[in-house]
Amino acid sequence: MEAQSVNISWKIMMVPHIVVLIFGLIWTFAPSISVGQDLHSFIGQPWLDFVASNAKLASFISLFGRVLGVQLIVLGIMAVAITLTAYRRGEKWSRYVFLTANTLGWGSGLAMEGITGVIPVVIIEAVMLLIAYVGLVISARAILTKASI
Numbered sequence: 001m002e003a004q005s006v007n008i009s010w011k012i013m014m015v016p017h018i019v020v021l022i023f024g025l026i027w028t029f030a031p032s033i034s035v036g037q038d039l040h041s042f043i044g045q046p047w048l049d050f051v052a053s054n055a056k057l058a059s060f061i062s063l064f065g066r067v068l069g070v071q072l073i074v075l076g077i078m079a080v081a082i083t084l085t086a087y088r089r090g091e092k093w094s095r096y097v098f099l100t101a102n103t104l105g106w107g108s109g110l111a112m113e114g115i116t117g118v119i120p121v122v123i124i125e126a127v128m129l130l131i132a133y134v135g136l137v138i139s140a141r142a143i144l145t146k147a148s149i
Contacts, residue, residue, distance in 0.1 A: 003090065009139035010088040016102060016128040017083055021076030027069025035065040042116040075105070090143045095136060102132035 027034050036047030039061070043050075051058040079101070086094035106129035113121045 003139070003142035005142045006088065006090045006139045009135045010083055012131060012135035012138065013083050013087060013098060014080065015135075016106070016132045017076055017079035019124070019128050020072055020079060020105070024069045024072030024074075024076055027065050027072060029069070031062045031065030031069065035061055037118055037121070038113070038116045041118045075101075090139070090146050092143055092146070095139070095143045098132065099136055102129060102136075106132065 023034075032047055036050075039050055040046050047058075079098075082094050082097065087098065106125050109125045110122060110129070113119075113125060
């Protein structure tokens with residue numbers, strides 16, 4: 001039987017992992033939204049103006065954004081799968097994976113969006129990192145003191 005703290009924690013951990021999937025879908029199917037917002041904030045030129053003046057480069061950047069989106073979708077699916085299986089069972093390795101992956105994933109996103117200056121996305125990423133940490137803290141005692149098999 002899963003500990004109550006792990007039962008609460010895995011549900012909390014689903015939030016940032018589903019948001020990764022949503023970000024992946026946006027980057028994959030509407031890269032001009034994410035890329036355009038970052039570009040406009042960083043260089044001050046609207047995406048459509050950039051496309052008009054740099055069509056080939058804009059095409060490459062969109063392709064790059066779509067590839068990033070597919071990678072985020074894959075990562076999100078894997079995170080959800082691990083959350084619903086190993087993390088839900090309280091396996092230690094999954095906790096360490098989520099501690100590392102959420103710190104590096106959301107942290108690098110925070111750094112990039114902080115540099116480009118897209119404050120709404122910075123806020124979303126900071127909240128997702130905080131939610132992940134709350135989920136990890138809630139289950140820490142139950143998972144870390146659980147006897148290994």
